[in-house]
Amino acid sequence: MGLENLKTILKNNERSFEIKSPIIGASGTYGYDCEFSDFINLDCFGAISTKGITLEKRLGNEGERIFEVQGGMINRIGLENVGIEAFIKEKLPILKSKNIDFILNIAGSTIEDYEKLAKIADESKIKAIEVNVSCPNVKSGCLEFGLNPDSLEQLTKTIRNNYKGFLIVKLSPNTSDIKLLAKAAESGGADCISAINTLRGLGIKVEFDGTKFSKKSVKGGLSGSCIKPCALYMIEEIRSATNLPIIAMGGISKLSDLFEFMSVGADAFQIGTANFIKPSICTDLAIELSNFIEKNGFKNFEELKNKIKEIK
Amino acid sequence: MDKIKSDFKGEIINTETIAKDVCKIDILSPLKTAIAGQFISVLCPNTTLRRPFSIANFENQTITILFKLKGEGTSYLKKLKKGDNIDFLAPLGNGFTIENKKSLLVGAGIGIAPMLFLKNTLDKKNIKNYLITGFKSEEEIIKGSDKTIVGGSVLDYLDEIIKSENIEIIYSCGPTPVLKGISNISKKYDIPSQIAMEKVMACSIGVCRGCVIKLSKNNETINASVCKDGPVFKGSEVIWD
Structure with missing residues (x-):
């Protein structure tokens, strides 16, 4: 069963990225090759953004990596991944065999890392990449690019010069003015903005055993429904700064969330933390959205989106 | 096609307190197979993340789990009564x-x-x-x-x-x-x-890398997720902190 009315084309000038549905599995929550396929119906599936891939394989952070909070969670995975070479050799064929559209999420510590990753993506004819310039969980590197407009513009330009496909830049919310970052990405040659990455957070649990106190803490990126108001604010800000397509994320788990994000300018969506609660959420939401469009007499997702954007 | 692993809906057919702060529940569901060491991941409406529970028995399509009252997830389970429904992913991990x-x-x-x-x-x-x-x-x-x-x-x-x-x-x-x-x-x-092994999990199916431990295999240190590569490991391969 396909969902014809959900076809989505993200477009900037001559470059575009076409997906079956505007609902995308967010990076870090869908593995490399859609390991969720035991749990979902792939026919209704938009695309996945792969786990963040670096040049070399990484083992990620030591110690506890997950901390649950009210309405969300904090993670400090630290970009554990197989590295680009193993991705191209082992994971890419699986994605192709499953016929899943995907966005390659890339991360690096230096501008040269990103340049090499962009070249490899280009040579491998990968249709879309999402540049992680905003991972809060690694000590050096990507967050620094992500928070300074000048270095972000320079980084985006370097990637643009080495990659001909659809270039998405994923922005950090850990900034005083996200509009400047959106403009910098656009000036550097980005085709699309995705936002928001996780917010910096600190989870603490103090326990008392009757005689002494102990403390557990995890510092990392906060995600889940608790960050939605922040994400909505940021998407509205980004929309006021650029006309590029926006892939919105941050606490999305239901149909009304999609409407809210469309109303501030989103063109597509990523689902992250909600996948951990309900592995079929991306396809469930796609079916629900498709049924809503059909039942209420809209032609397709594009028309629905424009109607919602027009609301004053 | 019937998938072996799935998101199941089950019915609670028995609940019992078997020791201080320890409960046992039996769940009837369409789950077809499970072996010792595997676990289920229960959707708890009052928590953000699912909660993993080792399978304590599986017979006649009935899964038994035991849990110690600890926090919000187990307090939800404790309140369940015979006839209530429960949502869980299973069978997870290697037994x-x-x-x-x-x-x-x-x-x-x-x-x-x-x-x-x-x-x-x-x-x-x-x-x-x-x-x-x-x-x-x-x-x-x-x-x-x-x-x-x-x-x-x-x-x-x-x-x-x-x-x-x-x-x-x-x-x-x-x-x-x-x-x-x-x-x-x-x-x-x-x-x-x-x-x-046990570790705090987010996805419980191997994608998020939240629950990894270190193993030594062929003289190489590798990461293994407790939820998908485990939870059962060879004792000789685990690298202890």
Whole structure:
């Protein structure tokens, strides 16, 4: 069963990225090759953004990596991944065999890392990449690019010069003015903005055993429904700064969330933390959205989106 | 197509308090297969993340889980009554690989849950086994073992049992210090061990890399996720912090 009315084309000038549905599995929550396929119906599936891939394989952070909070969670995975070479050799064929559209999420510590990753993506004819310039969980590197407009513009330009496909830049919310970052990405040659990455957070649990106190803490990126108001604010800000397509994320788990994000300018969506609660959420939401469009007499997702954007 | 792994809806057919702050629930569902060491991941409406529970038995399409009241997830489970529905992913992870060897089963605290399932499985296969479990106090004892220790550590009793019962393999589940101890004892006697690990999980199906531990395989250090690569690992391969 396909969902014809959900076809989505993200477009900037001559470059575009076409997906079956505007609902995308967010990076870090869908593995490399859609390991969720035991749990979902792939026919209704938009695309996945792969786990963040670096040049070399990484083992990620030591110690506890997950901390649950009210309405969300904090993670400090630290970009554990197989590295680009193993991705191209082992994971890419699986994605192709499953016929899943995907966005390659890339991360690096230096501008040269990103340049090499962009070249490899280009040579491998990968249709879309999402540049992680905003991972809060690694000590050096990507967050620094992500928070300074000048270095972000320079980084985006370097990637643009080495990659001909659809270039998405994923922005950090850990900034005083996200509009400047959106403009910098656009000036550097980005085709699309995705936002928001996780917010910096600190989870603490103090326990008392009757005689002494102990403390557990995890510092990392906060995600889940608790960050939605922040994400909505940021998407509205980004929309006021650029006309590029926006892939919105941050606490999305239901149909009304999609409407809210469309109303501030989103063109597509990523689902992250909600996948951990309900592995079929991306396809469930796609079916629900498709049924809503059909039942209420809209032609397709594009028309629905424009109607919602027009609301004053 | 029927998928073996899935998001199941089950019906609670029995609930029971079996020790201090420890409950047992039986769930009837379409789940077709499960082995000792595997777990289910329960959707708890009052928490952000699902909660993993070792399967304590699986017979006649009925999954049994045991849980100790600890936080919001288990307080939700405690309130469930006969006839209520429950949403869970199953069967998750890799269970114990059963060998036809005289087996020592070691459970510490609520770690007895998969050991009871394993004992049941070994008994059905007529594999000689001995289950020892340890609890902090009398009132916390969960029944079903060949030997139960109250206070102290189960590890202190293993030398004697290994010798007197001619043990050829050890299986265990419990807190990290116990599992580390099992790993050391199995090295000392040069017998294999399989241990079921526990770690805070987010996705419970291997994608988020939130629950990784380090293993040593062919002299290389690798990450393994407790939820998908485990929860059962060879004791000799785990690198302890």
